[in-house]
Amino acid sequence: MAFRKTASNIRIGLPEDGSSVPVVMELSEGCAMCTLKDAAQEAGATNVEQLSDSMLSAQIPQEAWPKLEKLAAIHIKPGKQMR
Amino acid sequence: MITRSKIKLHKGCSISLSLFMQDFDEEEKRPALRRYNMSAHRALAMPQRKDGPTLPVIVEAADLEKVTKALQSGKGADLVRCEKLVDGMLSVEGGMETISRLMDLSAESSVRTHLKKQKKLHLDRGSVDCRLRAKIGGKRVVEEDGTGVVVGIVDSGFDLSHPMFRDSAGKLRVEALLEQSDDGSSKEFTTAQLEKGWTGSGKRPGRDDNGHGTHVASIAAGSSFQGLEGIAPGATFVLVKTDFRNTDVAVKWIFEKAGLRPCVVNLSLGHHWGAHDGTDPEERLHSELTGKPGRIICVSAGNEREDRLHIGGRFNVGQIQTVSFNADDFGVPLILWHSPQDKFDLTLIAPDGSEIPVPATAGNAERFEGNRAKVEVGTQTYAESNLLQRQIQLTFSRLAESKHMNNWKLRLILNDGTVGRIDGWFGNSGFATFHDHPLVEQARTVGLSATGDGCIAVASHVSKDTWPISSGKNTDAAVLVGRSSRFSSVGPTRDGRWKPDISAPGQYITAALAEDSELSQEEDRTDSANRLLTIEGTSMASPMVTGIVALMLQKKPSLTLAQVRAALRSSSIHDDHTTVAEWTPTYGFGKIDVAKALASV
Numbered sequence: 284m285a286f287r288k289t290a291s292n293i294r295i296g297l298p299e300d301g302s303s304v305p306v307v308m309e310l311s312e313g314c315a316m317c318t319l320k321d322a323a324q325e326a327g328a329t330n331v332e333q334l335s336d337s338m339l340s341a342q343i344p345q346e347a348w349p350k351l352e353k354l355a356a357i358h359i360k361p362g363k364q365m366r
Numbered sequence: 367m368i369t370r371s372k373i374k375l376h377k378g379c380s381i382s383l384s385l386f387m388q389d390f391d392e393e394e395k396r397p398a399l400r401r402y403n404m405s406a407h408r409a410l411a412m413p414q415r416k417d418g419p420t421l422p423v424i425v426e427a428a429d430l431e432k433v434t435k436a437l438q439s440g441k442g443a444d445l446v447r448c449e450k451l452v453d454g455m456l457s458v459e460g461g462m463e464t465i466s467r468l469m470d471l472s473a474e475s476s477v478r479t480h481l482k483k484q485k486k487l488h489l490d491r492g493s494v495d496c497r498l499r500a501k502i503g504g505k506r507v508v509e510e511d512g513t514g515v516v517v518g519i520v521d522s523g524f525d526l527s528h529p530m531f532r533d534s535a536g537k538l539r540v541e542a543l544l545e546q547s548d549d550g551s552s553k554e555f556t557t558a559q560l561e562k563g564w565t566g567s568g569k570r571p572g573r574d575d576n577g578h579g580t581h582v583a584s585i586a587a588g589s590s591f592q593g594l595e596g597i598a599p600g601a602t603f604v605l606v607k608t609d610f611r612n613t614d615v616a617v618k619w620i621f622e623k624a625g626l627r628p629c630v631v632n633l634s635l636g637h638h639w640g641a642h643d644g645t646d647p648e649e650r651l652h653s654e655l656t657g658k659p660g661r662i663i664c665v666s667a668g669n670e671r672e673d674r675l676h677i678g679g680r681f682n683v684g685q686i687q688t689v690s691f692n693a694d695d696f697g698v699p700l701i702l703w704h705s706p707q708d709k710f711d712l713t714l715i716a717p718d719g720s721e722i723p724v725p726a727t728a729g730n731a732e733r734f735e736g737n738r739a740k741v742e743v744g745t746q747t748y749a750e751s752n753l754l755q756r757q758i759q760l761t762f763s764r765l766a767e768s769k770h771m772n773n774w775k776l777r778l779i780l781n782d783g784t785v786g787r788i789d790g791w792f793g794n795s796g797f798a799t800f801h802d803h804p805l806v807e808q809a810r811t812v813g814l815s816a817t818g819d820g821c822i823a824v825a826s827h828v829s830k831d832t833w834p835i836s837s838g839k840n841t842d843a844a845v846l847v848g849r850s851s852r853f854s855s856v857g858p859t860r861d862g863r864w865k866p867d868i869s870a871p872g873q874y875i876t877a878a879l880a881e882d883s884e885l886s887q888e889e890d891r892t893d894s895a896n897r898l899l900t901i902e903g904t905s906m907a908s909p910m911v912t913g914i915v916a917l918m919l920q921k922k923p924s925l926t927l928a929q930v931r932a933a934l935r936s937s938s939i940h941d942d943h944t945t946v947a948e949w950t951p952t953y954g955f956g957k958i959d960v961a962k963a964l965a966s967v
Contacts, residue, residue: 285716285718285720285736285737286716286718286720286722286734286735286736286737286739286741287734287735287736288732288733288734289733289734289735290732290733291730291731291732291733292730292731292732293731293732293733293742293744294731295731295742295743295744295757295759296699296742296757296759303550305550305611305612307614307647307648307651309647329549329550329551330550330551330552330612330615332615332618334614334615334618334651335651335654335655338614338647338651340612340614340615342549342550356749358646358647360611360612360614360648361611361637361639361640361793361794361814362610362611362637362794363608363610363611363613363635363636363637363794364610364635364636364637364794364795364796365521365522365576365578365634365635365903365905366634366635366636366666366667366668366669366813366903366904366905366908
């Protein structure tokens, strides 16, 4: 068959060039917002903006993902279309 | 029986003026009939004043001084206005004595008198349809104009040189603008910075390359311009030119800018990358932001009814279905959602017959490559609504041809389970199209974040079929005025909640045209000389409701989202199209009625 398996346990849909990704991070239980903010900034996140008591918007480098997902659920922001 | 009679044409007068005078003379002879039998010419042309009716005319004459003197002589008769427009042309308004004098002058010399035509508002069909304006004359039937309310628009940009963003004194009505860049950064502009940016020769802040945002904003709150006016022309604009990702940041920023003032935000944007049950982070954020009085968000329901981007259905154990699709883009996301109690086997089948299984258990993802495509498949738990999220991402090489992109298949088998329902959506319109199949549904095509509870989700119906263009007018003979637009996304949500909330005019809507924008190239949609654009979509219906909510907030600034929704619901129009049903998947709770909605708050 023409298709062959090349990798496992990937994160689907992340840009292959390794560029940073716009995300919303939602605090995991027991984690403080200030801890997440500090961790995001240490990891090289830009445009960090607190949306609510539990949500943080940021542009994060892909390599920061494993560290940050220990503190928060990370959702990639989808692109919207004009209606 | 048809009777025939001669009409006397007055020398030097336009035919419409002669017709008018004939009507006037006849009605004067039959005073008892006047109240009920006023001619159409007269009702449209003649404003009623306390001291009697007057008539606006344009007078052409070589000797304007002579005409002016004749009109002003004696007791000045009932002359209201006499202004020189250009050499050889006067604008005159007066009562019957003035008009008689003009007719005498016209009969004797080269004076020509023309009745001024009543202009129709370009937005009249939409604003009459939603009952903001009277059917005859087009006057607003409500006092509110949005004064004191902030209208926030998150969109493609804004042509701030357009008069619809300025007040009658020419001052910009935009209090602040946020420009988001593709790298996630943003820059804020004050009114003074915007004025400077738009009068200088440099880069114009918030420039609208597409034209969508300019149109949307002017529908909601554009100033009066050449007979065109938005719904809330007294409101204050706070605008965001978005990067189409950080719309959450944009909405929060607008509400912060509004401070203590009531505020309504319009999002004529959407996507299908989510569970369609109101649990997406942005939807939950909207619920939180609109949890306070005077904070409302309106979102377009989407235009995906006929786009074949959704499959859904309930399976019996052991049932197998295979649905095909063509990729329309080099990247295609497809996400399916079902209960973790149901054991669905999902297999993607490439055009060459290769089978690519989507992992059955959560926390797994794999990548496959071949035949000018890369395929990523994964399964994870979606804790927010106790679902399994099954995701497929196709990425094609730029060398891919139709034989590589067409005729992909997805095989679905329910091996065991209790609920049996599965739903899947491509990430948005334009990525791919399912072939005809019983699983392809028009229902559940309302997009995110319109599926959230923290907004008013707006569907579109047809309010007119003819619009102005540079060469005259254009008509769509295939639409039926009053009926739901064939593109307007259909509810309910995946979890069965009632969305859309309401239907508003969205086809066709004439509003501001952004200069040098992509849409300005559409000759069949633009009236360039008058800076007008006519397009359709739930994008156009949503700002109608946004403007109407601004009027409601002006009347009662402390209104909550729940109160606004209840008012729209209780006051909506039900007709032969909507039926009497309390809610329908195409119209929501019915068609919007501004006057009744305002009366109910």
